[in-house]
Amino acid sequence: MGLFDRLFGNKKQEKVETEEEKVLTELSETENSADEAVKNNENVPSEEITVSENLTEQAVAAQEAESEDLQENSVQENLTGLSKKENEQTEAILQENSSSEALTGLSKNLSAENDLSSNENAPESETNVEQKYEKSLEKTRKTFGMRFNEFLANFRTVDEEFFEDLEDTLIMSDVGADLAMTISQELRQEAKLANAKSQDALRQLIVEKIVDKFDEDKLPSELNVQAGLSVFLFVGVNGVGKTTTIGKLAARYQKEGKKVLLAAADTFRAGAIDQLVEWGKRANVPVVTKAAGSDPASVVFDAMQKAKAENVDILLIDTAGRLQNKDNLMKELEKIGKIIKRELPEAPHETILAVDATTGQNAIQQAKEFSQVTPITGIALTKLDGSAKGGIVLSIVQSLKIPVKLIGLGEQVDDLQDFDEEFFVRGLFKELL
Numbered sequence: 001m002g003l004f005d006r007l008f009g010n011k012k013q014e015k016v017e018t019e020e021e022k023v024l025t026e027l028s029e030t031e032n033s034a035d036e037a038v039k040n041n042e043n044v045p046s047e048e049i050t051v052s053e054n055l056t057e058q059a060v061a062a063q064e065a066e067s068e069d070l071q072e073n074s075v076q077e078n079l080t081g082l083s084k085k086e087n088e089q090t091e092a093i094l095q096e097n098s099s100s101e102a103l104t105g106l107s108k109n110l111s112a113e114n115d116l117s118s119n120e121n122a123p124e125s126e127t128n129v130e131q132k133y134e135k136s137l138e139k140t141r142k143t144f145g146m147r148f149n150e151f152l153a154n155f156r157t158v159d160e161e162f163f164e165d166l167e168d169t170l171i172m173s174d175v176g177a178d179l180a181m182t183i184s185q186e187l188r189q190e191a192k193l194a195n196a197k198s199q200d201a202l203r204q205l206i207v208e209k210i211v212d213k214f215d216e217d218k219l220p221s222e223l224n225v226q227a228g229l230s231v232f233l234f235v236g237v238n239g240v241g242k243t244t245t246i247g248k249l250a251a252r253y254q255k256e257g258k259k260v261l262l263a264a265a266d267t268f269r270a271g272a273i274d275q276l277v278e279w280g281k282r283a284n285v286p287v288v289t290k291a292a293g294s295d296p297a298s299v300v301f302d303a304m305q306k307a308k309a310e311n312v313d314i315l316l317i318d319t320a321g322r323l324q325n326k327d328n329l330m331k332e333l334e335k336i337g338k339i340i341k342r343e344l345p346e347a348p349h350e351t352i353l354a355v356d357a358t359t360g361q362n363a364i365q366q367a368k369e370f371s372q373v374t375p376i377t378g379i380a381l382t383k384l385d386g387s388a389k390g391g392i393v394l395s396i397v398q399s400l401k402i403p404v405k406l407i408g409l410g411e412q413v414d415d416l417q418d419f420d421e422e423f424f425v426r427g428l429f430k431e432l433l
């Protein structure tokens with residue numbers, strides 16, 4: 001079963017039911033007209049008269065039930081009126097007791113907090129994570145929905161212009177030119193689309209195509225954590241959220257009971273080192289640092305040595321990303337890569353490129369350029385919470401063939417999630433169908 005059917009299959013079911021309802025309505029309309037015919041003393045076959053008699057009996061029964069309901073309602077209203085008065089009287093008494101209740105409430109809250117802290121290693125519930133996705137994708141969903149509805153409102157017939165407009169709408173929604181073209185090409189071939197007459201049917205077919213294309217191209221999104229030491233190298237241009245992502249990830253692994261170490265190999269800016277040290281404090285994990293301007297590869301060397309000597313499970317390395325200086329960047333990353341390999345041949349286990357979701361197609365460009373500098377094993381898509389361009393996930397997966405492994409849904413320590421295709425797709429298209 002395709003991703004679309006898994007997630008939205010019941011919507012299809014609802015649509016079918018609506019069709020059934022239509023047929024039933026039509027049937028009952030026929031029955032009603034038969035009923036009228038009886039009233040008008042026309043010649044109607046006896047079978048139909050029986051139907052109409054039954055219907056009339058039902059209508060009388062329904063009217064009686066309705067009037068009973070009305071009576072019940074008015075009794076209830078009277079009761080509500082009475083209970084309102086009672087409430088007013090009891091409110092005064094309650095107010096007297098409120099200060100003592102506030103105290104009880106406070107202590108309840110405190111004990112709830114205690115419960116939380118004793119339970120802080122428990123994984124976040126699925127519902128919680130899904131809600132975070134939904135909330136973070138709100139902007140993208142609204143923009144996507146608005147463009148789509150505008151496009152469909154202009155729909156007259158499925159012709160060449162329709163496909164051109166569809167392509168433009170998809171490109172504007174940041175799904176990327178390649179994917180937009182593939183989708184409209186494939187839909188051109190499918191007779192289903194030509195038969196779709198209503199806006200709803202068209203919308204469903206197009207979304208189904210996008211979702212299933214996305215599912216077809218999907219790549220494994222789990223982070224490659226191995227037994228023993230796992231080394232993750234983080235790259236990306238300035239300000240995209242590398243350090244924040246490392247900090248959040250460090251806190252996650254630390255909570256899971258893993259031994260974590262951070263390496264501040266972005267020695268280009270003193271502020272970047274301080275920021276990582278700050279995250280180290282927050283996550284309660286040590287950070288290997290050297291003075292600003294030191295050789296980043298020597299920080300990595302120290303960190304690898306320390307990680308091996310102290311049986312660290314996860315080493316997360318922050319690097320500087322200065323794309324305006326591509327040759328230097330390439331040399332620097334090559335040197336860092338050599339040091340890592342010399343210390344641990346199978347490392348780095350991940351080279352994660354952080355990209356900022358608010359920059360849309362720019363993020364794709366950065367991913368293309370970084371892929372030329374060093375092989376990227378996964379993408380951390382940050383700031384999805386503030387972005388209207390979440391559609392780039394579809395574009396990244398389709399055009400770059402690099403899996404999105406992490407997504408940033410805010411600035412707080414627990415605002416980092418593993419990428420979940422189903423939550424993402426549901427969060428993106430939920431209100432469209």
Ligand SMILES: Nc1nc2c(ncn2[C@@H]2O[C@H](COP(=O)(O)OP(=O)(O)OP(=O)(O)O)[C@@H](O)[C@H]2O)c(=O)[nH]1
Pocket residue numbers: 236237238239240241242243244245266272275320321354382383384385386407408409410411415
């Ligand atoms: N809303 C939101 N803000 C984020 C997210 N991730 C990072 N940020 C913010 O983005 C800003 C830049 O993040 P950094 O982690 O410093 O980015 P960087 O890539 O390490 O930047 P340099 O240290 O300059 O290389 C900070 O203000 C972060 O709080 C996210 O998922 N959502």
